[in-house]
Amino acid sequence: MTADNPYIPYFATIEDNWYETGGDRCIKTFKVVFDDPAVRDSWSHKPGQCAMIGVLGEGESMISISCSPTEGKFLRFSVMKMGKVTQALHKLETGDKITVRGPYGNSFPVDDWQGKKILTIGGGIGQAPLRPIVEYVKANREKYAGLTMIYGARSSGDLCFKGEFDEMSKCDDLSCHLTIDIEEEDWSHNVGFVPQMLLDLNPAPENTVAVTCGPPIMIRFVLENLKKLGFSDEQIYTTLENRMKCGIGKCGRCNAGGMYVCKDGPVFSYAVLKDIPEAFA
Amino acid sequence: MSAMLLNKEKWPEFVKKLTGKNLWAPKLDGEAMRFAPVAEGEEVSLDYGNTRVPPKGATFPQTETMYRFLVGNMEIEEPKMDEELVLLGVRPCDARAMKIIEKLFRWDYDDPYYLKRRELVTLVGLACTEPGLNCFCSSVGGAPDSSEGLDLLIYDLGDRFLLEAVTVKGETLIAETKELLTDSDASAVKAKDKLMADAGAKIRRTVDHDGIPEGLPGLWEDPLWKSVSASCIGCGTCTYLCPTCHCFDIQDEVEGFEGRRCRMWDSCMFEEYTLHTSGHNTRPTRRERTRNRINHKYNYFVDKFDVIACVGCGRCINLCPVNIDIVEILRRVKEAL
Numbered sequence: 001m002t003a004d005n006p007y008i009p010y011f012a013t014i015e016d017n018w019y020e021t022g023g024d025r026c027i028k029t030f031k032v033v034f035d036d037p038a039v040r041d042s043w044s045h046k047p048g049q050c051a052m053i054g055v056l057g058e059g060e061s062m063i064s065i066s067c068s069p070t071e072g073k074f075l076r077f078s079v080m081k082m083g084k085v086t087q088a089l090h091k092l093e094t095g096d097k098i099t100v101r102g103p104y105g106n107s108f109p110v111d112d113w114q115g116k117k118i119l120t121i122g123g124g125i126g127q128a129p130l131r132p133i134v135e136y137v138k139a140n141r142e143k144y145a146g147l148t149m150i151y152g153a154r155s156s157g158d159l160c161f162k163g164e165f166d167e168m169s170k171c172d173d174l175s176c177h178l179t180i181d182i183e184e185e186d187w188s189h190n191v192g193f194v195p196q197m198l199l200d201l202n203p204a205p206e207n208t209v210a211v212t213c214g215p216p217i218m219i220r221f222v223l224e225n226l227k228k229l230g231f232s233d234e235q236i237y238t239t240l241e242n243r244m245k246c247g248i249g250k251c252g253r254c255n256a257g258g259m260y261v262c263k264d265g266p267v268f269s270y271a272v273l274k275d276i277p278e279a280f281a
Numbered sequence: 282m283s284a285m286l287l288n289k290e291k292w293p294e295f296v297k298k299l300t301g302k303n304l305w306a307p308k309l310d311g312e313a314m315r316f317a318p319v320a321e322g323e324e325v326s327l328d329y330g331n332t333r334v335p336p337k338g339a340t341f342p343q344t345e346t347m348y349r350f351l352v353g354n355m356e357i358e359e360p361k362m363d364e365e366l367v368l369l370g371v372r373p374c375d376a377r378a379m380k381i382i383e384k385l386f387r388w389d390y391d392d393p394y395y396l397k398r399r400e401l402v403t404l405v406g407l408a409c410t411e412p413g414l415n416c417f418c419s420s421v422g423g424a425p426d427s428s429e430g431l432d433l434l435i436y437d438l439g440d441r442f443l444l445e446a447v448t449v450k451g452e453t454l455i456a457e458t459k460e461l462l463t464d465s466d467a468s469a470v471k472a473k474d475k476l477m478a479d480a481g482a483k484i485r486r487t488v489d490h491d492g493i494p495e496g497l498p499g500l501w502e503d504p505l506w507k508s509v510s511a512s513c514i515g516c517g518t519c520t521y522l523c524p525t526c527h528c529f530d531i532q533d534e535v536e537g538f539e540g541r542r543c544r545m546w547d548s549c550m551f552e553e554y555t556l557h558t559s560g561h562n563t564r565p566t567r568r569e570r571t572r573n574r575i576n577h578k579y580n581y582f583v584d585k586f587d588v589i590a591c592v593g594c595g596r597c598i599n600l601c602p603v604n605i606d607i608v609e610i611l612r613r614v615k616e617a618l
Contacts, residue, residue: 004391011355056352057350057533057535058533216561249388249390250388251529251530253555277501281564
């Protein structure tokens with residue numbers, strides 16, 4: 001990421017790390033800080049952008065930046081343990097170093113959304129790219145007409161960012177609705193699928209922007225239900241992911257139709273997305 | 282730009298002059314022609330159709346080190362790229378391809394590897410007089426004597442060569458070989474014009490791509506994709522040998538403590554290309570992959586860079602083990618519009 005070579009990464013040190021979920025495909029969050037103070041100062045990202053993070057000798061993966069720039073001069077990545085690179089990342093602890101290049105892609109148009117109510121609808125690890133919106137709105141509450149967050153996972157153990165939701169219920173303009181697929185003891189929130197919970201909550205589309213991210217099947221039904229609730233295509237946003245290597249629109253593979261997810265995306269309004277072939281492939 | 286004549290008797294001397302410069306030219310490698318280094322005193326024959334592998338590797342090597350590192354050591358060393366290279370005998374289609382993919386490598390982010398190599402290479406072209414069986418350059422914006430992307434273009438006029446400089450690099454080559462050259466004349470230009478008109482007339486295959494770029498999105502679900510990809514075995518030959526295919530993978534290689542991050546040619550015709558770690562694949566069958574290959578060349582690239590990402594070299598047709606023919610696919614597309 002030097003001035004003349006966008007493939008050269010910066011080094012960053014893990015300042016803190018913790019498990020969000022357990023199991024074979026556990027999710028670990030890394031809070032990292034750039035080693036070079038100049039990079040720390042010049043780096044700027046927007047909610048929705050991604051970065052290529054990696055381990056030298058193992059490779060790189062495109063991961064969404066799961067913190068808002070309003071939180072401070074650090075980055076957060078919530079990584080599910082899946083393949084070669086993410087397994088290598090999971091072995092790292094506080095004090096270890098990773099490589100970072102980016103930020104890549106477009107972002108959620110949070111400035112254009114000022115004055116509106118924000119509705120986020122997330123499922124599983126899909127909450128990671130939505131979390132920066134939640135944090136951004138929380139840091140700029142006077143600029144938005146409120147935030148409603150719907151977030152679900154298979155079980156309570158599969159929900160990310162759990163400790164962060166309690167304070168939201170204390171504020172009039174913020175609300176948080178959690179749901180899990182299957183009933184559990186001591187679970188005081190909703191039980192059921194995310195798309196159904198959206199219908200049950202019945203949010204009014206007036207002056208609202210809906211943003212969704214999660215498993216493809218969830219997104220499909222959320223989009224269907226948002227349309228049922230009267231949301232227009234322009235009011236609905238989502239963020240895509242595809243396999244990526246370069247992150248800068250060269251290596252070819254992340255295209256959905258003629259759009260490169262790494263560069264033209266990852267954020268798309270449904271008005272644009274509905275005409276892109278392969279967007280839901 | 283200057284135009285000069287080179288008597289064929291002086292060809293070996295001309296080549297010898299260039300061998301001081303890290304010269305590569307088509308050489309027989311097994312049963313196929315392929316660009317390879319020319320040693321001093323080695324003969325170079327320009328009597329060939331085209332190389333099996335395009336010269337795209339000169340600017341976009343099949344595998345290339347992006348940077349080196351020692352495992353556990355947080356330092357990155359970028360490779361030095363300073364060796365100049367002269368490619369002698371590049372066909373106009375292949376030079377045009379380099380110019381076309383340069384647009385992608387300059388798109389918003391400059392790709393330092395491609396652009397540096399492009400800067401270091403001098404492309405000496407050879408105009409086509411005997412187009413191959415499956416050549417269709419003239420249908421996709423090229424010509425047997427297209428000078429796009431070349432620095433110098435050579436025409437074989439029988440007993441002599443006509444050399445036309447296209448760029449400053451080409452002019453430099455002419456200046457450096459001046460004592461072997463004579464000024465061009467009207468008869469040479471006339472001979473060249475006739476030669477090229479004849480060559481153009483020998484191109485048998487044509488694609489009428491009028492309406493194809495804008496029409497492709499409407500054919501997304503057309504049954505033709507299943508039918509044109511039915512015999513595909515997913516070998517990737519069409520993309521590896523394509524002078525405009527530029528997709529790559531990035532992999533880390535480690536031996537002991539020494540590691541390098543490298544990029545290598547990849548192919549959209551491979552199943553793994555779009556396979557997510559979760560097992561989900563956005564282009565799960567050869568139908569989707571073939572559709573992507575055609576759409577990329579004839580729609581997506583045209584949308585972004587205003588040029589078709591196919592130069593009509595015919596390699597993908599000549600060398601497909603199951604005779605899939607892009608001209609035929611495009612004819613089917615046109616028919617379905």
